[in-house]
Amino acid sequence: MLQLEELELLKKSLEGEAGPPAELFQKKVEASFSKTVLSRGMDNRYLVLAVNTVQNEEGNHEKHLIITASQSLEYKELCILRNDWCSLPVEPGDIIHLEGDCISDTWIIDEDFGYLILYPDILISGTSIASSIRCMRRAVLSETFRSCNPATRQMLIGTVLHEVFQKAISNSFAPEKLQEYAFQTIQEIKHLKEMYRLNLNQDEIKQEVEEYLPSFSKWAGDFMHKYISTDFPQMQLSLPSDGSNNNSTCNIEVINSLDIEESIWSPRFGLKGKIDVTVGVKIHRGYKTKYKIMPLELKTGKELNSVEHRSQLVLYTLLSQERRADPEAGLLLYLKTGHMYPVPAKHLDKRELLRLRNQMAFSLSNRISKSSVGKEKTNLAPLPQIIEEEQTCKYCSHVGNCALYSRAVEQQMDDSSVPIGMLPKIKEETQHLKLSHLEYFRLWCLMLTLESQSKDNKKNHQHIWLIPASEMEESGNCIGNLIRTERVKTVCDGQYLHNFQRKNGAMPITNLMAGDRVILSGEERTLFALSRGYVKEINMTSVTCLLDRNLSVLPESTLFRLDQEEKNCDIDTPLGNLSKLMENTRVSQKLRDLIIDFREPQFISYLSSVLPHDAKDTVACILKGLNKPQRQAMKKVLLSKDYTLIVGMPGTGKTTTICTLVRLLFFCLETKNSQRRKFADPSPLHP
DNA sequence: TCTCTGCCAAGAGGA
Numbered sequence: 191m192l193q194l195e196e197l198e199l200l201k202k203s204l205e206g207e208a209g210p211p212a213e214l215f216q217k218k219v220e221a222s223f224s225k226t227v228l229s230r231g232m233d234n235r236y237l238v239l240a241v242n243t244v245q246n247e248e249g250n251h252e253k254h255l256i257i258t259a260s261q262s263l264e265y266k267e268l269c270i271l272r273n274d275w276c277s278l279p280v281e282p283g284d285i286i287h288l289e290g291d292c293i294s295d296t297w298i299i300d301e302d303f304g305y306l307i308l309y310p311d312i313l314i315s316g317t318s319i320a321s322s323i324r325c326m327r328r329a330v331l332s333e334t335f336r337s338c339n340p341a342t343r344q345m346l347i348g349t350v351l352h353e354v355f356q357k358a359i360s361n362s363f364a365p366e367k368l369q370e371y372a373f374q375t376i377q378e379i380k381h382l383k384e385m386y387r388l389n390l391n392q393d394e395i396k397q398e399v400e401e402y403l404p405s406f407s408k409w410a411g412d413f414m415h416k417y418i419s420t421d422f423p424q425m426q427l428s429l430p431s432d433g434s435n436n437n438s439t440c441n442i443e444v445i446n447s448l449d450i451e452e453s454i455w456s457p458r459f460g461l462k463g464k465i466d467v468t469v470g471v472k473i474h475r476g477y478k479t480k481y482k483i484m485p486l487e488l489k490t491g492k493e494l495n496s497v498e499h500r501s502q503l504v505l506y507t508l509l510s511q512e513r514r515a516d517p518e519a520g521l522l523l524y525l526k527t528g529h530m531y532p533v534p535a536k537h538l539d540k541r542e543l544l545r546l547r548n549q550m551a552f553s554l555s556n557r558i559s560k561s562s563v564g565k566e567k568t569n570l571a572p573l574p575q576i577i578e579e580e581q582t583c584k585y586c587s588h589v590g591n592c593a594l595y596s597r598a599v600e601q602q603m604d605d606s607s608v609p610i611g612m613l614p615k616i617k618e619e620t621q622h623l624k625l626s627h628l629e630y631f632r633l634w635c636l637m638l639t640l641e642s643q644s645k646d647n648k649k650n651h652q653h654i655w656l657i658p659a660s661e662m663e664e665s666g667n668c669i670g671n672l673i674r675t676e677r678v679k680t681v682c683d684g685q686y687l688h689n690f691q692r693k694n695g696a697m698p699i700t701n702l703m704a705g706d707r708v709i710l711s712g713e714e715r716t717l718f719a720l721s722r723g724y725v726k727e728i729n730m731t732s733v734t735c736l737l738d739r740n741l742s743v744l745p746e747s748t749l750f751r752l753d754q755e756e757k758n759c760d761i762d763t764p765l766g767n768l769s770k771l772m773e774n775t776r777v778s779q780k781l782r783d784l785i786i787d788f789r790e791p792q793f794i795s796y797l798s799s800v801l802p803h804d805a806k807d808t809v810a811c812i813l814k815g816l817n818k819p820q821r822q823a824m825k826k827v828l829l830s831k832d833y834t835l836i837v838g839m840p841g842t843g844k845t846t847t848i849c850t851l852v853r854l855l856f857f858c859l860e861t862k863n864s865q866r867r868k869f870a871d872p873s874p875l876h877p
Numbered sequence: 878t879c880t881c882t883g884c885c886a887a888g889a890g891g892a
Contacts, residue, residue: 315886315887315888316887316888317887317888317889318887318888336886341889341890342889342890342891343890344889344890344891345888345889345890345891346889347889347890348888348889348890349888349889350889351889352888352889451887453886453887462887463887463888464886464887464888466888489890490889490890491889491890491891492890492891492892494892502888581892582892584892585891585892587891707884707885722885722886723885738885738886755884755885760882760883760884761883762883762884763883763884764883840879840880840881841880
């Protein structure tokens with residue numbers, strides 16, 4: 191009865207009879223409605239029409255949401271949020287996904303049952319959410335200023351060891367094989383490049399990697415049947431489906447690896463992630479044996495068995511449900527010791543992690559502060575609160591950005607609240623910056639955020655899971671109903687050539703061209719975003735793609751769809767550069783001087799000091815074909831100590847000038863190098 | 878109305 195009255199009340203408020211707040215949200219509801227696909231069922235998407243806080247009979251607060259999944263907005267349902275779910279920052283106009291039961295048009299989400307996912311089409315990675323446990327602000331900052339932290343030596347070792355273990359579990363743990371995989375992996379170009387960047391010696395890395403190998407064997411001997419040395423070790427693990435059976439002691443036997451680096455997107459839970467190894471596992475308990483497919487997460491650092499590490503696994507059990515039955519638990523393996531911990535995915539943990547996900551999704555999608563009056567200046571929204579935990583901040587790689595954002599953006603607002611204890615730290619981190627620098631950061635941060643928002647509607651790939659291929663084809667950016675033909679050709683590790691043809695009928699008219707980035711999915715909901723890659727060739731009958739995964743493991747009859755990857759407006763790079771520009775280094779200082787404070791660029795006087803004088807003919811040859819202004823521009827660049835801007839209307843030959851410049855500079859470098867070699871300069875030159 | 882620019886990505890570990 192109460193519910194019906196409530197519906198009426200809220201309906202009135204929506205129609206504007208109950209005063210101003212409803213009007214405020216009316217526009218947002220309309221805006222969301224026009225660009226979202228609402229649906230019920232597995233991937234349900236509800237539009238929130240109204241939010242009402244009420245007191246229930248026991249005197250506790252509840253949030254009642256009036257929601258609809260019908261495009262006509264006519265058919266309404268009620269969603270009741272209880273306990274901690276009440277603090278969810280949900281507003282009319284928001285899109286939500288609900289997990290649980292709906293009984294007579296009412297959803298109840300409480301401590302023990304059901305989940306609400308806010309903005310489910312924003313997929314957030316498992317590691318991001320895990321890192322938000324300690325500091326939500328750090329997690330949001332690292333999503334925003336992505337490309338800020340270059341990898342360290344430990345990270346490189348970690349990546350290498352992951353690869354070695356993954357090769358071993360797919361093939362063999364025999365000691366000589368492990369040696370071979372380690373050697374192979376270290377030789378890979380991408381790793382050699384990193385070693386070069388970090389100024390590390392290949393032998394050094396090899397030695398450190400080899401120190402881990404005995405633990406690999408130990409683990410295989412403990413958990414895999416074919417390497418077994420003694421009995422399986424006793425482990426403590428009880429799964430929710432074991433019910434009240436409180437014998438939690440069991441043996442875990444790893445049967446096989448089913449996938450490596452499995453990448454899963456979950457629009458049900460608003461999550462994404464890559465699972466190190468997907469393993470088939472037998473759980474022996476007394477006389478009973480249960481078979482499960484579980485995520486196995488590898489860690490090469492300290493054996494922390496920390497909340498962060500365990501949370502990653504809990505989130506992976508949610509991801510796994512997109513592809514197969516609920517694993518109910520995951521396995522956490524520390525490669526230094528070979529110790530493995532089973533991690534059960536309890537409702538409580540999943541609930542709290544999803545609530546963190548919601549908070550993060552809220553922060554990520556509300557980057558611009560909404561002014562209540564409307565005429566206020568557009569501004570950046572504050573980030574989640576700064577925490578006051580010296581230990582966490584001490585080792586945080588985002589202190590710079592954290593302090594910078596606080597001073598340049600948040601402290602300019604009235605409602606900024608920084609924990610008193612953190613003020614000195616923020617000052618210390620930003621004292622090398624002038625007011626003009628802070629203002630520059632604020633302005634460009636705002637501009638970039640606004641730019642990304644204006645294109646955001648297209649940015650994520652929600653059509654893959656919300657719109658069937660047959661419908662998407664009309665836009666020309668998708669081809670569905672494809673089957674794999676011919677054998678998959680392995681070009682190299684991580685590049686597989688696939689050929690597809692329409693199962694029946696001709697290929698549709700399409701915008702897809704050779705060179706386009708694509709996302710390949712199965713048409714079934716369990717198989718989307720299986721792989722990404724490029725179109726290699728496309729014609730009237732077939733399409734060839736270079737993909738990052740080998741799909742030959744899937745049944746031949748699998749139906750695929752190809753979606754063009756939207757040219758995503760990448761503000762990551764410019765934001766990263768902006769953050770770098772503010773660093774307390776000599777290079778950044780110089781750049782700030784030039785770019786923000788407009789110091790005039792300097793030039794040297796004579797070309798003779800840059801151009802090798804005995805190379806006149808070659809230089810003339812390179813410059814051949816350039817007109818006078820182009821040559822003048824080249825000269826200016828060569829004399830430049832700071833920068834030169836080359837300005838010109840489209841088609842006046844800026845690109846030609848730059849290409850020639852690259853050839854010329856390369857020539858200068860070559861000449862210098864060969865001269866050095868001639869004079870037997872002992873200082874080794876990097877290639 | 879057209880042109881130009883930005884693109885691999887989720888996690889590698891530290892205390």
